[in-house]
Amino acid sequence: MLEIDKLSIRYENTAAVEDFSLTLGADEIVTLVGPTGCGKTSVLRAVAGLVAPSAGEIRIGEHRINARRQVAPEKRGVGLVFQDFALFPHLNVEDNVAFRLKDRAPAERWLHTLGMEKHRHAMPDTLSGGQKQRVALARALAHAPSVLLLDEPLASLDAALKAELRWQIRQALKAARVPAIWVTHDQTEALSVGDRMGVMRAGRLEQLGSADICFRKPRTRFVAGFLGDAAFLPGRVGVREVHTELGDAPLEDAAQREGDQVDVLVRPDDLSLRRAADGNSRIEWSRYEGETRLHGVRLNQGAQLLVRTNHEDRFEEGETVDTRICAGHALAVFESAHAR
Template sequence: MIQINNLSIHYGDMPVIENLNLTLANDEILMLVGPTGCGKSTILKALAGLTPITKGEIVHQNWTANAKEHIAPEQRNVGMVFQDFALFPHLTVEQNIAFRLKDNRQSERWIEALGLQRFRHVKPNNLSGGQKQRVALARTLAHQPAFILLDEPLSNLDAALKDDLRWEIRSALKAAGIPAIWVTHDQEEALSVGDRIGVLQAGKLEQLDKPEVCYNQPVNKFVARFLGETNFISAQMLTENTCVVSALGVEQTVEQANEQLRPTASVYLLLRPEDLSMQVNELLEGGREGHGTIFSMRYEGSSRLYQIQIAGEPQSNNLVKIRTLHDINLTVGQSVNLQITSSRAKTIFSKE
């Protein structure tokens, strides 16, 4: 287990990480996400002993590092996997994985587990990107580190390869029983692979929780936006904590996002594109038009993403995104009715 207590890191007078607290449990994969420059890689460097600590401490069962007591990288038993693979070009796959090992049983274990048997005598320049990353991971696991740090390990790979390889890496980490902290810019990767996600902004941890909690119950609008496409629908609270009304109707199961709101407060209702469905309406009963009209459509292969202009609202405020199956092909300008189809409790945010 790794415990980070009130960790702060400054580069000169500039704070990069401020009062970070988190615990990495045994066998846990923790994903760190956030915009460029938020401090993700700095946290990894501090854990590896490559960056000095300004304040706070990092505690492992075998050592404690703080501002006064630096523990050298070679004394921490930490494994690192980089986006550029960091393989020795003059060594074969087998030699890279077994480098500095006294017992080759662990290298053989991971050569087999990661499907590298037929490449054992091949040098890195003759491998694909995915194969190189498997070699880098096998080398790290073969040395049986206390924990592993992964810094954007899949960012240099083709999109088609990433999905399979991310699951191979997760499975290998779980099989080894080694905890890991994995930095990524890919929200889908973070949500699908991590046991927990930490969302960073400007050196501070905005939310740390299970992926489904961070996605469905974000603590603020920054986290909501960073983890996926969002609709913030203007709404009014009708009863304290439980019910709001918007242009889309009444929603009776809502949760406040880390705020205490007045019973009649004006709020934003968070809806994801997959929370909604739509029905085409030429003209509704009584001469009423639908909730809005189709403003744009984006084809995504397995799905389509529509933007709906809500009737009577300024275009900049109420373009609602809806994701549908790819075979639902509608045209710009069609009148549609919208319906909230997700039954989960929705998150609301104060407008104030």
């Protein structure tokens, strides 16, 4: 079990992390995501024992770590998986995984589970990036850590391999029943692999929750924009809906009162397009994405939106179209920027 309570980390006069709290479930995976310099890697370093807390406390099993009480990294029972693999270049795969193990049975288990059994005698410099990361993960799990920390584990891999390997890593963590914090700058990765995700900004945790909640009900405009394409459309709160120039959308947030002016979060999949000579918008550009097309749309009132359609829907630059809200789910709303 890992508990982080009001953790703060300072480097000289710079605050890297402020008032960060997180309790990790018994076999839970939490992804931390945020822009470069937001403090997510500093949180990992503090848990691993590579940097001391300036305030707050970290609890790992029976260990209590704070500014006055330190526990050596090797005594924390924490496993680490890095972006650069950190394999021993002079040891083969099997010896890397079994390094310092008296009983090699756990190494055998994870070599088999992660599909590296037939490469047991290979040297690290003969392996692909994905194979190296499997070896690094097998080594970490073979030592039965109480918590596993993954720092951008897929950052150096190509996109196709990332999609495959992130699920293999998740399945391995669940099979081992090891709780993990997974740091990434990739929003898709963060949304897909974690049981919960935390979005960080300037050293603080802006939102912590399931990926679905963070995406559909972002707590702040920053979270809304960081977790995908976001645009904000002026609206007025009704009884159970919000009225906009593009039509009505369901409303489930009780924080607003009927008649309040709000900004409605609309994502590309919340909108639809159809050709109309008297439409409310025009196409500024279109981008082919394979299965879909992404369109930049300028409303007659001046706002710019992004709309995603099926790849068979072709619209020409400058074409007049009618843009409408098509979402069947409630859309997130924020206090109107004009009301501030």
